[in-house]
Amino acid sequence: MDGHYGWGVLAAGWRKGPxxxxxxxxxxxxxxxxxxxRWNSISRLTGLKRSGKSCRLRWVNYLRPDLKxxxxxxxxxxxxxxxxxxxxxxxxxxxxxxxxxxxxxxKNYWRTHFKRQKSTKNVEEARARFLRQQRELKQQQQQQQQQQQxxxxxxxxxxxxxxxxxxxxxxxxxxxxxxxQEMGYTYNLPCVLQGGEFSVGWSAAGGxxxxxxxxGEWGGLWNMDDLGVLGMGI
DNA sequence: AAATATCGCAACCGCCGCCCT
DNA sequence: GAGGGCGGCGGTTGCGATATT
Numbered sequence: 001m002d003g004h005y006g007w008g009v010l011a012a013g014w015r016k017g018p019x020x021x022x023x024x025x026x027x028x029x030x031x032x033x034x035x036x037x038r039w040n041s042i043s044r045l046t047g048l049k050r051s052g053k054s055c056r057l058r059w060v061n062y063l064r065p066d067l068k069x070x071x072x073x074x075x076x077x078x079x080x081x082x083x084x085x086x087x088x089x090x091x092x093x094x095x096x097x098x099x100x101x102x103x104x105x106x107k108n109y110w111r112t113h114f115k116r117q118k119s120t121k122n123v124e125e126a127r128a129r130f131l132r133q134q135r136e137l138k139q140q141q142q143q144q145q146q147q148q149q150x151x152x153x154x155x156x157x158x159x160x161x162x163x164x165x166x167x168x169x170x171x172x173x174x175x176x177x178x179x180x181q182e183m184g185y186t187y188n189l190p191c192v193l194q195g196g197e198f199s200v201g202w203s204a205a206g207g208x209x210x211x212x213x214x215x216g217e218w219g220g221l222w223n224m225d226d227l228g229v230l231g232m233g234i
Numbered sequence: 235a236a237a238t239a240t241c242g243c244a245a246c247c248g249c250c251g252c253c254c255t
Numbered sequence: 256g257a258g259g260g261c262g263g264c265g266g267t268t269g270c271g272a273t274a275t276t
Contacts, residue, residue: 017246018244037261040261054245054246058245090264092264092265104243
């Protein structure tokens with residue numbers, strides 16, 4: 001870079017190139033006193049001949065105390081592959097799932113380990129896996145929608161014949177009844193009886209281990225809260 | 235042992251979006 | 256609403272270290 005920018009020299013008043021220990025110390029002391037942010041005022045307050053951008057970058061990528069040093073672990077690599085299949089080159093987004101790792105670090109790692117030669121197989125596998133899961137999720141959602149629609153139709157039908165209706169289960173309870181039945185129990189829908197009495201209850205007709213909410217391989221890698229964005233292109 | 239290639243990393247640039255005036 | 260400043264992000268560059276020929 002020296003040839004291009006003049007490493008370590010002043011360009012338009014700013015120093016460029018590698019940071020010295022003295023500069024690091026100044027920056028760290030400043031952040032300790034004033035916190036992160038307001039990067040452009042640092043040079044004025046500390047005398048550092050560095051641009052705000054340069055200060056921020058140095059802090060975020062190198063000086064931050066919560067940074068994890070050392071090599072990317074196989075587990076982290078797996079996460080990077082999976083998340084890259086999901087997000088593409090959104091390094092900062094990927095970095096949020098890897099505490100202590102910076103976007104720059106992940107970007108560099110990707111470029112050296114995956115972009116150039118090997119790996120395409122791993123990456124393609126991860127991408128395929130992600131797309132498959134996305135498809136399955138969509139199907140599930142469609143099925144649920146259909147079920148709900150069906151139940152709603154039934155409910156309307158019941159309401160239409162309200163005169164003769166003995167029981168008037170609410171839609172949430174019908175859904176719950178269905179879930180309970182899937183678990184192997186018999187569920188008696190709560191009914192509004194003529195005369196204002198209620199009947200409610202469920203009885204065991206079997207049962208087993210409840211693993212409906214167990215984390216899948218995919219969900220185990222990161223927070224599933226953000227699955228709402230699955231519609232995005234990758 | 236010397237020359238060359240590759241890797242790993244730090245740091246820069248340009249662009250974009252947000253916020254304030 | 257327009258314009259400017261600032262911070263954040265992704266892409267790129269180049270140096271030093273290490274591996275290979």
